[in-house]
Amino acid sequence: MEMKFSWLLLGLPAVWMLAAAADVPAARGPGCSARCGEMDVPYPYGLDPQCAIHDGFVLNCTTVGRATKLFHGGLEVIKISVPDGKAWVKTWISRQCYDQTTNGMLYNNAQLWLGNQYVLSADDNKVIVIGCKSLAYMWSDSYIIGCSSTCDIKALKNSSCSGADGDGCCQADLPKGVKKYISYFNVDYNTSQIWQSTPCNYIAVMETAAFNFSTTYLTSTVFYDMDNSLIPTVLEWGVARNTCGQARTNKTTYACVSNNSDCIDNNYVGYRCKCSPGYKGNPYVSDGCTDIDECQDNVTYPCAGICKNTQGHFTCSCPPGQDRINGLCVKAHKSIWVAPVVGGSVGLVVLLIVATCAYLIRERRKLHRIKQKYFRQHGGLILFEEMKSQQGTAFKIFSEEELQQATHRFDEHWVIGHGGHGKVYKGVLKTEVEVAVKRCMTIDEQHKKEFGKEMLILSQINHKNIVKILGCCLEVEVPMLVYEFIPNGTLFDLIHGNHGRHISLGTRLRIACESSEALAYLHSCASPPILHGDVKSTNILLDGDYTAKVSDFGASILAPSDKSQFVTLVQGTCGYLDPEYMQTCQLTDKSDVYSFGVVLLELLTRKKALNLEGPEHEKSLSMRFLSVMKENKLEDILDDQIKSNENLEYLEEIAELARQCLDMSGVNRPSMMEVADNLGRLRKVMQHPWAHENSEELDNLLGESSMSMVSSAVTTEAFSIEKRVAMGLESGR
Incomplete structure (x- = not known):
């Protein structure tokens, strides 16, 4: 099991990346080309640095064979929409195929990292999985998204990808704000037994409108081969990483330079510009938004009469001697008909008012019934x-x-x-x-x-x-x-924030002890027991006194009485996931123990649980920790603030406890009650008068001077003996 999990982290092919861009836009230079082959290159994009608004929008026009193509970094750009703030690019398909020569599985796993100005469009893309025995997922920095696909040969149909059992294809929604992902296949779901009829499984993030399922995708490699294993994907972009309010304060760098243009916020990529209603064109160019002549388009802007265009709008009137009735211009009636028409109009208005009031009352009652329905439905x-x-x-x-x-x-x-x-x-x-x-x-x-x-x-x-x-x-x-409401943020902010605070070993051990006691209470004292399911440093909050508070257990599950109860999709947070849960999809109390072990590592090392941008051997904190423990090089990974000769024995004991929590087999891990007891005993030993290390209180965190304890006069050897005696007394209690 350990080898499989290591492969998930290290067995990655080439990476495609869009570079991050500067926040300050620049004016478009003169003499800039606006076309590449058959494609327009609209501003803010450009083919040279002086032709683009900034570096994040510089494209390359390259000749590939007999074709001229447009690229952004390593991605081919096939379409750009300035009004929508979107770009269409080609990304790679991931596949899992049986290899007859090696009698093993061949993997081509794609990954994508986007810069600050880009995210994958959640509205236009889907995560698509194809295969007769496939469980595949996209692993992002905040999400794991995927689904399982199986085949019912008799039920297979072209264009059918509902995700129902036997369809041979399934789709999963993409969350908003995803900037990077790595694709993976569950190794227990593969084509090793069915390769003659179904050679491969596939997963891709693809434009929904461009995907049309065919049964030939299962029986051949045509899906992977049809465009060099490339598929269209839609990106959303913003011109700078500011909000509209922030951008407007600096007129020299504000990108919406055209009159009649509006600024639009996007929480994930900053802001972009768009022409105001009634105008069209390019808002990033001076006078780029021009009036739409609605009178030239009678289909979109119907007018049964005399149409007159105005700036941003139009008017529609009847010729002299005609009146507008029911939207049509008709010959005016004689004055003898004025009174009946006016009377009828007044009656119609009254009728409409009565009907509107009745409709609003009906809708209010309907809303009340819906709320009552949800109230009863949720118990x-x-x-x-x-x-x-x-x-x-x-x-x-x-x-x-x-x-x-x-x-x-x-x-x-x-x-x-x-x-x-x-x-x-x-x-x-x-x-x-x-x-x-x-x-x-x-x-x-x-x-x-x-x-x-x-x-x-x-x-x-x-x-x-x-x-x-x-x-x-x-x-x-x-x-x-x-x-x-808990005011002082999360443990993640405390240990990973760029505040430069010194956090003593005593403070870290206290937070770990309090958190473990909370989880032990959920596992052992709650009735029925509660499994947290998402233990991580961002779910450990700190109150006004920096006391640890475990949160987000409202999204937990009650411990199932039926041990065969499984979940259908892998869920959790990258870096903290129990590898045994990744294989079995069954959540247990030992899954929380594994995740807590990762939190202990964060406290010991002040490093993040997962760092996708780091070297291969340092991406997973747990894998790196187990490696240094195996090589007896624990000091190489410890945080310098707490690494000292006086602390070394405590650090080794905490590290050994973390190693037990991170055991690949759940049955070999301690219970949360045992973890809490061990941390509690160790904390009491540290508070013993013979302890060398000063026990710094939270005064340091609150900006007050720390209280120093009187150092013991005994030698290091005597302290070691007395500490072991104290631990024996504590365990005897």
Whole structure:
């Protein structure tokens, strides 16, 4: 199993990358070519540095064989849309094929890294998997996206890729903001037994409109061979990594230079420009947005009468002697008909007002019924009755309106966190209590049925190191969760932020101990036990006193009573995933232990769990740690702030505990209760008066002077003996 997992991280082919761009746009130089072969090259793009708005938009016009093609870095550009802020490029297909010569599987795994100005378009692309026995996924820095494809020979149809069992093809939605990915195939799903009829499996990120499934993709290699293993993919781009508000403050660098142009924000790539409604052209060029003559296009802008074009708009009137009735110009009636027509018009207006009021009342009642339906569907009635029977509980069922008011209608400026399950907003209730509101994106059918019951169980969790769930909102399609607000950010920010703070070993050990106690409580003391499922440093929050608080267990699952219960797709966070879970797709309490082991490594090394931009042997922190432990070179990976002769024995014991947590086999890992006990005993030993290292309090983090403990006068050898005695006494308790 270890060899397979290492291959997932190291067995990568060539990388295609779009370079990052500067933030300051430049004016287009004179004498710039705007075409490459048959393709237009619109500004802000250019074929030379002086012809593009900045380096991120410089393209290369290259002759390939008899054709002239356009490239951005290593990617061929096939289309550019300035109004939409999109570019179409060709990316590579990944494949998994049986090799007859070696009697093994051949892998061609693609990866893509984009610069600051580009992201993959979530609206225009899909993750597509083709094969009769395939489980493939795209591994990004924040997401793992993929699906499983099987074949039913009798049911195979061209153009059918619904993802149903037996289709031979499946699709997965692409999250917004993805800048890079690496494709992988699950090694247990391959074509080694069916290669004569189905030689290969494939996965690609591809433009949805360009994909049309054919059964020949399964029985031959035509899908991979039809365009040199290249497929069209849509990118979104922004002209600079600023918001519109920030960009407008500097008129010399603001890119929307044309009159009648608007600025559009994109949270993932910065801002771009677009001509205002009623205008067309290029907003990045002075006077580039020109008026649309609507009178020349009677199909898009119909006018039954006299059409007159105006700046940004048009008017449509009837000739003299004609009146407009029902949108048509007709000969004017004599005055004897004026009164009946006016009377009829007034009656029609009254009728419309009455009908509108009736419609609004009907829609309001319909909305109320929908909210009641969601409330019942999520188990709200059961939860409400249980809350009434348990007087004094602080758990509350919130209305959608309450949470909208608390978060300023879910204003993006109030977002304090993003995750694979949704967004987290800061909110202030009417009682002036600060809360964190988690707005999830999706929920599966099983959790919909059990949601009320699970909320009742989670509401009873009361532990000082676990973020308290204050309530939920059930009258929406996907329930929202309300937590207590934790002010000092995450453990990830503390150890990886560029603040330059000194964090003592004592502080790190205390945070690790508090976090392990919280997880041990969920595993062993909650009834039924709760599996967190996404333990990582960003899910460990720090309160005003920098006490650790484990969060996001609202997205966890209750421990299944049926051990055969599996999930259908791999989910979690890259760098923290249990390799055994990657193979079995079965979440256990030992999966949390593995992820916590990675958090211990972050505390020991102050390095991130996954670094896709680093050298091959340093991309996975856990793999690098196991390697240095095997070579007995632990000091090579430790953080310099805590690496000292006085700390070495403690560091070795913590590292050994982390190594046990990272064992490839779950049965060999300790339980979270055992981890918490070991860290607790070690923390007590460090606080013993004989300990050499000063136990720095959080005063250092809060900007106050640290308190130094009196150093012991005993020798290092005597301290080592006394420390072992103390550990023996603690374990005896």
